[in-house]
Amino acid sequence: MQCPFCKYKNTKVIETRSSEDGFLIKRRRMCENCGKRFTTEESFPLVVRKRDGTTELFDRQKVILGVRKSCQGRPISNEQMSALGLAVERKLRATGQAEIPSSEIGKAILEPLRDLDFVSYLRFASVYQDFETLDDFKKVIEDLEAYQQSKSEGKADTDSAPAQTAGTDASAADASASEAHASDTRVTDSTAADSTAADASADTAADDDSAEDNESRMSAPTAQ
């Protein structure tokens, strides 16, 4: 990656970190020519394709809003709702697809919601899966009973432990997907440079008084 300060072509990665949710990779880089440091961020955008064919960026808050009705009156905290939104995003990212049909989102909600609250799950599933007869409910309730039993017997299948496995899956998918969508990554990279510009100039301001100067020089790579 080109140095945003002196435009030298070789910069060294000195530290790589991923954000807490694992969806963003931050790299601290140092220019091999001028020695200045800056941070880049990499992520790949998760795009939802709606039924009418249009697309929009995945929004965790929308997932939470969509589930909230099913959770009305249930003892579920805001933290648990946020965790649910995160679990859904992990599941979707773990598919390794950069574009997800909107119908997949409802499907991805089912499992984490089941782990959270059976009543909410039943309500949500009945709407999402268009339950029409009592048998539809019966079948899901039987499945829930079987699931509860397998859980209490301590041999929950791998399916029912999404929290841990989804995490590792998601980061693996993240890595492959950001490779597959290298052009997307670059787009995000350059926008990310905007937010990291502050970071970079703050850093260099410590050993260099020309922070303002740095900032104006940072604007060149952002435009790429």
Ligand SMILES: [Zn+2]
């Ligand atoms: Zn440089």
